[in-house]
Amino acid sequence: MKASARDDRLSGKRPLGRVATLALVPTAATALVLIPMLLREPSTTEAVPPAWLGVLLLAPPVTAYLASLRFGDGLHLTSYLLIGLPQLPLIMLLSTAAVWFDVQRGHLLAGSGEEAMSYGVGTAAAFVAGTILALLVAAAARLGARRAK
Numbered sequence: 001m002k003a004s005a006r007d008d009r010l011s012g013k014r015p016l017g018r019v020a021t022l023a024l025v026p027t028a029a030t031a032l033v034l035i036p037m038l039l040r041e042p043s044t045t046e047a048v049p050p051a052w053l054g055v056l057l058l059a060p061p062v063t064a065y066l067a068s069l070r071f072g073d074g075l076h077l078t079s080y081l082l083i084g085l086p087q088l089p090l091i092m093l094l095s096t097a098a099v100w101f102d103v104q105r106g107h108l109l110a111g112s113g114e115e116a117m118s119y120g121v122g123t124a125a126a127f128v129a130g131t132i133l134a135l136l137v138a139a140a141a142r143l144g145a146r147r148a149k
Helices: 003-011 015-039 050-071 077-084 087-105 113-148
Strands: none
Touching (some): 015 050
């Protein structure tokens, strides 16, 4: 491996490495916001607190914006969409895990219509929320990269 290619890899100048880094940071922020909701006791909190929803919609785009200030310049529009893309499967996966945890804790009866409805409604809501969040992350990453120029 040439020294210049090695230096580019270590400094994060390669576009694929920068896209992966920029995708990982807001994905980790999303996970950090969603995992405490997975661990909550469903019988104590039926409704999701509005402040939590605000944090969920703000934390990943803010982290994408801040990360793209450093790593996001010189990427194509497709790269910014790829940066936001992991939000969708992550939210869908964690939504399904939340229902599974509720079944395991005995809050939902396994094999019941209530469980099936929770999976169906949760998956649909997670798809919508994940799509919105993916677009917000992509836009924030693009805006941060423009500011970095």
